[in-house]
Amino acid sequence: MARAATTSDVFNAIAEPQRREILVLLRAGERPVTELAQELGMTQPGASKHLRVLREVGLVRVRGAGKQRLYGLDARGLRPVHEWAGGFERFWNESFDRLDAYVQDLKQAKQEE
Amino acid sequence: MARAATTSDVFNAIAEPQRREILVLLRAGERPVTELAQELGMTQPGASKHLRVLREVGLVRVRGAGKQRLYGLDARGLRPVHEWAGGFERFWNESFDRLDAYVQDLKQAKQEE
DNA sequence: TTGACGCATGCCGATATGGGCATACGATGG
């Protein structure tokens, strides 16, 4: 078994830096493929492929506008991600009682790995 | 070029469902590898490998406790994820003026793809 | 109809992944 299909999971979809960039760009409004490709310095087929993935996980929507296809953001799928990460908020705000112990331990003990 | 190395990026590290589960489990406190493996129904080597990845992106810390190695959460690395996703909050709360248009468009136009 | 434009796909190659298995490694106990 190789890595899970990127196409079935939002977490996987946004694991790709370029796809994250696409999403960010789309916050400014819809755009045709070619424009996205240019702005991100990738080839048109490259952009199309990433957009396909984003489309399949529902983070992006397409709208045919004549010869063009305008891609637009649908960020709702990012909410679960935000919430999941948020579930750890108290752990990074905490004084890290135990964590501090780890750190000290690591410092005085011989380096881990 | 294949997919970016999972080991260099938190987004990639948490793209794996099992790794996400490990993080969640660790919220309850430190645990030795074997215990994690059991609780998640995976083999010990499997757990070790996932923990390695999590360690390399700094989401987890190890502490040698005698014969055992206790893994503990260090959620600080999840903050960027939370913030990144949060950057889209207004888009999923918004009434989606333009998005609504897309949706209607999609419905009446022949199915996309 | 034909051509041009915009985009999606197919195919190939190099690479990295995750899982299974066996085994090497480090620390503890006798």
Place this chain on the structure above:
DNA sequence: CCATCGTATGCCCATATCGGCATGCGTCAA
């Protein structure tokens, strides 16, 4: 010093990824 327990690693396989390139397909203009 040796056996044992708890883990980490190495190796192999099947698979999926991303990128590049060429090409197919749909829409619009002449």
